[in-house]
Amino acid sequence: MPTIFHQTRFMTLRCKAAALTVGVCLFSMFSSPVHAQDYPTQSIRMIVPFGPGTSTDTVARVMANAMSESLGQSIIVENKAGAGGTIGTEQVARSPADGYTILMGTVGTHAINKTLYKKLGYDPIKDFVPIGLVGQTPTLLIVKADSPFQSLEDLAVAASKPGGISFGSAGNGTSGHLAGELLKARLGGEMTHVPYKEGGMAVTDVISGQTQFMFYHPAATLPHIKSGKLRALGVSSATRSTSTPETPTIAEQIDGEFDLVAWFMIYAPASTPAPAVNALQKALHTALSTQAVKTKLSSQGVEQRDLATTDLNKFSQDEIVKWAELVKQSGAQID
Template sequence: MIGRRALGAALAAAALPLAAFPLSALAQPGGKVLSLVVPFAPGGPTDLIARRLAMLLQEVLGQTVVVENRAGAGGNVGAEYVARAAADGQTVLFGTSGPLAINQMLYPGQTYDPLKDFAPVGPLGRIPNVLAVHPDIPARSVAELVALGKGGRALAYGSSGNGASSHLSGALFNSMAGTRFEHIPYRGTGPALNDVLAGHIAMVFTDVLTALPHIQSGRLRALGVTTAARSAVLPETPTIAEQGLPGYDASVFFGLVVPAATPAPAREALRRALEGALRQEAMRRFLESQGMQLAPEVTPAALSALMASEAARWGAVIRETGAKAD
């Protein structure tokens, strides 16, 4: 692990080329704190990544940055809080696919429009799920699993809840493969994974980092990762797309947004701070260790296009499968 002194030195050195930041755009009288809102509970992978990013943003911006957890409704509680916050560049949403693209189709009562009520800052990247089965399931590839399902064997997959990426990954799989694997929602990733490990259900679509130790120990068998490209964390595991389902792509993306009326100089300061943070070798290694595939371009346009395309793609899946949120 990199020590605090070494990390601080690296950050200071890397911050030098960023001296042209319009940091005054974020300066507030009285040393106002910049709030990085995480729309999920503390302790999860999203929270962990946000806290590491907050430390780097604080170093680059020279301003106190705190993580504020506002969980609920699949991320909608925190997202709505940011959408209605003062547009002064001091309240930033650490968003994911749910609140930034998918939830609007799953929660009829959602009161904000992600494309109208937010101004994108930039994306961080994507984290894939992995399709993993209990070792007793006689399938060592996606094709064999599909054959089992079509051969009449009743198989179920668990998820962290209705509308979660682990649910929608399975819904997309059923739609593309022509299978009818039963979806069983749980109250979180842990309970779903525990039931697969115990052999109560056959499989799960879950993030690669959570599944990795169980795959390495042999308690789970990885059949395929859900992104278009293989995961650096599981390089020997082929993608689902390359195993007979071309075009299959299901992952969670991460990005920063601010209230729509936030002035352009403040948005640009945040964007350049994010880009600078993601250039840090320590940060890149950390994100890749979490299974993240880093965004090739850290721009508002890249995040805006991602939000729109994901909303369109998952909207079609949700309409076809009838997926609903809890």
Template sequence: MIQRRTLAAVLPLFAAAALLPGLALAQAPPWPTKQSIRIISPYAPGGTTDVLARLLAQPLQQKLGQTVIVENKGGAGGNVGTDYVAKAAPDGYTLLLAASGPIVISPSLYAKIPYDSIKDFTFVAPIANASFVVLANPASGITSIKDLIARAKKGEKINFASAGSGTPQHIIGEMFNQAAGIKMQHIPYKGSGPAMNDLLAGQVPISFENPVPAMPHVKAGKVKVLASTGAVRSAAFPDIPTVAELGLPGFDAKPWYGLMAPAGLDPAIAKKLNDAVREALSSTEMKARLFTLGAEPMAMTTPEFQAFAEKDRDKWTKVVKTSGATPD
């Protein structure tokens, strides 16, 4: 009798448990719904991540059928906005237009950062990479890489602007110092926009910058390009020689940008976003716009993107240690 009563009491529990997977599936909210999707740019307006986020927002909005907005959350060389996304809900409504700096440079540059640059994120899709450019304000009188190095070696005090401590702009500048055997003074800003404004105004003579915010000013004759930082000349700007060509062999720096989300994002949502990004980047119009800005589109699956980032973090860890760069 006791066994029968026990069985009678337990059977309903098994029946309810059997229904749970179907119930959970039925209750899983569709994505996206009427809620807006936010892309967080971890730098000030006008910089590379801001420009790329706004370029991507429109095609994503069309492909996903949902409003996509861009929010700027700058600070600490991109770490503030990056950390904001790391701690957001992994529901597909808060995304990061990631720059490689906070992901592959900050972990080795800072003694401590508030997020794990690999474990705290879902690597949704890469967007583009770009050889950076060495820029000079025409009023500085600096006419070439050779001239820049010669002036610094003679003891002339030369400052260089960056988008902030720990950004690729900062580390590439320190790489240049180390390779050339000079010591220009790093001046960090809160994003590429403010750094570019001061370069244009002549407050700083030199900047290491992504071509995305730089090239419109170059074409207008407001700043001079001295070199590009990749191992080979950029396909977008084949007339610009590399730093390696101009006397520093082996110099190679080509940062990247991508779309990321908090860790734990539903793989189905990640794939849907990855597909949408890849489709957007494959369009002739988007390729042309990126090419004009000096950026080259990238295409990877989400696992490939994470593996790429892990490998790149190892590379930049060595660069940071070799350059002797420190947070300012």
């Protein structure tokens, strides 16, 4: 018969084994991967790497509200602006890959910045998994309504004269700046770039005649066009914009290719579990299919574009290559 000592020792070992089993179960429960049936269980943050009221912010809030309905959890938009969108974008890249922090990325954060910044704190391909393309927006080439410029040919003639002309943008390396540089390469002549701290200031100076033209998105320019303060001479996309179908494309008017559009894509940190990615993609697809979202995006000049999820990385890589050429051509560089 075992002694009391041996009985006690046996019971102690059995208790330790039981405790270890419970510990393993608890560890497994709290460290298990995200499952489709239980994601999401809490609110999700959507980081916007630009300030409130910007086109990216407006698009993000439309999508956050619509996707929340499908997911059954709120998506809270947080603005983390600064350094051309790199601050907020890097924050998402370094966030836990659990599906609860996502990003409204843009052509700037995930294509242009790759070449524009000497030291970029994130890799736009390796550090993210794309959820889906929200849409794209062409920019309008605008001039003052009562200016003598009635066509691109008029701009080319003015640029060929001593002193040339000037064009504004929302800043060095922005899509508007690079579109202006491409136009300069296509038309020739002297076109001096004038960067502004934000696009609204640049639009104001086109209206006042301080600069001769600029490329900017329809949401900010159409109200001024309708009020008679600005005139649109062309659209930067390969096809005419649904917002201004009467405005010819740049490509229609010049001898050479011209196809530049800004775009918005939702991303999650790399290694985000597949069930979370799938749930977010489903919610995005559902949102983009509703008429209410289509109408709201259209009012911002955002045009939907069908792109399979399997093509998203190739799309991003192709965009990096395309914009890299323009960044190098412009000479723009940010340390």
